[in-house]
Amino acid sequence: MPSTQDSKPRILVVEDETDVRNLICLHLKKAGYRLREASDGLSGLAAAKEEVPDLVILDLMLPEMRGEDVCRALKAHPPVAAVPVIMLTAKAREEERVAGLELGADDYLTKPFSPRELVLRVQALLRRSVASAPAEKLAAGPFELDRGKFDIRMDGSKLDLTAMEFKLLAMLMENHGRTLGRDRLMRDVWGYRSMVDSRTVDTHMRRLRAKLGKRAACLETVRGEGYRFRAGEEH
Template sequence: MGRAKMLLVEDDAALAELLVYHFKREDFDVVQTPDGEEALLLAQETPPDIVLLDWMVEGISGLEVCRRLRRMTETANVPIIMLTARGEEEDRVRGLETGADDYVTKPFSPRELVARVGAVLRRVRPGLAGEALIYADIEMDTVGHKVKRSGSMVPLGPTEFRLLKHFLEHPGWVFSRERLLDSVWGHDSDIEPRTVDVHIRRLRKAINDGGRPDIIRTVRSAGYALDSEGRL
């Protein structure tokens, strides 16, 4: 597995240092700058595998950096995750419309961000991200079709396996039953949305066996999410 090259654009020196530490520990090759203009030059000289981009940076805005990265041939397809202190839906939508692949709202835990970066890389650069999906104490071997929790094997049926895989690829995201039906069962599926609840119950029973904490959150009137910290 090759080392993933990350460009971190963050002007909060303490946060940048913390993120560099965490991602280097995960074997990322990290280049960091607080400046939007410099970020564009660095990205052009050595195109990264992923960009972590703060909404508010020195020089030009994070949104403008994102827009220009998308226009440059070298970085048109490089995944971009925006870091933002703004939780407003409208701002998040603007970030995604500008070309960001994902966003993380501050404050966030570095572990959550590492998981998000891994999830985005797996979708666009499978070779870099390896074959294991890991979140909290759950580990999935996507090739060997095995799941472990706290080191113990968890027996799952094929549908529960696909459901858990989808959650592991999008840690912290809330999915409605309809979205899960589309993503896990496929667009042509004529399965009832309530069937999702049955499979969620089966998945919970399997991964929570032995009194382990429930890692799947039910978000009222919204759906389900994989969330180890219970913040939803």
């Protein structure tokens, strides 16, 4: 029977600045989490593949392998593709935040940050991860989606989607026939307090439709309300 300690969520902290990493770990330990640390991108990616964490805290500027590349590799590796990622960066520009979120990061913090705020965001992401527990596999019309394998097929052929496009299509498929507003999509796809606006949603929808080609009509725009997935015979 596993001990109480073994049942606590495990968090992987990938941060090259020793002082920052120690501060993060100190507060997460106080909050009751188990921790694993890495000081560069390559060792962080190896640690995640060796022992799948419940959440990853990932610095953007890392030696050996940049944080964006680590995030991209995590989201492309099925066993860890669904693990929430919080990105840390010293850059405050909106385009940097959006770029990280588009790679599949679930939240974003700019240095310097409050350790208490980080702990609260960790708690929120882990609660959301457990509460949502979405179906691993979805099928609707010509589409078959497997979250565990990070795989989406249309008419039997694999689609090459980014992490955010995959999450967006999965969310729409899961709510087949229901209209989802931009606010709902920003909250559930881009994550807790993410720094995106409705234009980001619209841009991703345009890119997603372009990749669906002849099946693009399955993604309907409901004027003044949002978007809806329908994969009936008419599509």
